[in-house]
Amino acid sequence: MFSKKLKELRKMRSFTQAELAEQLEISPSAVGMYEQGRREPDFPTLIKISDIFGVDIDYLLRDDISQSDSVGIEELLTDIRRQLLSHGIKFQGKKLSLKEIDEVIQAARISFYITLERSSQNTI
Secondary structure (H helix, E strand, C coil), X not given: CHHHHHHHHHHHCCCCHHHHHHHHCCCHHHHHHHHHCCCCCCHHHHHHHXXXXXXXXXXXXXXXXXXXXXXXXXXXXXHHHHHHHHHCCEECCEECCHHHHHHHHHHHHHHHHHHHHHHHHHCC
């Protein structure tokens, strides 16, 4: 399941395998092998993947969060980001920068996945 989640997250952020590899400081072929399920990242690389996409390592490794739930969350976050960029958002009278908007989206992403994980644990 890690391989599918990685590919899905990469595509949602519109990264090529080469762009992700550069951020991870690994070869593009290593990213390809991760996405094909032929290799798995070491722990430091897993942490970097988690940081880049703003998701928990638990989310990357566990199978109990469905792909459709993840896709729905990412589509929602993409729409929210688009709206924030087009309409602007102010905090204490100051317009947020692109970096600050992305930080807001990352915080929302983490919150959504934590909530989703907790709700899936309560239904077991």
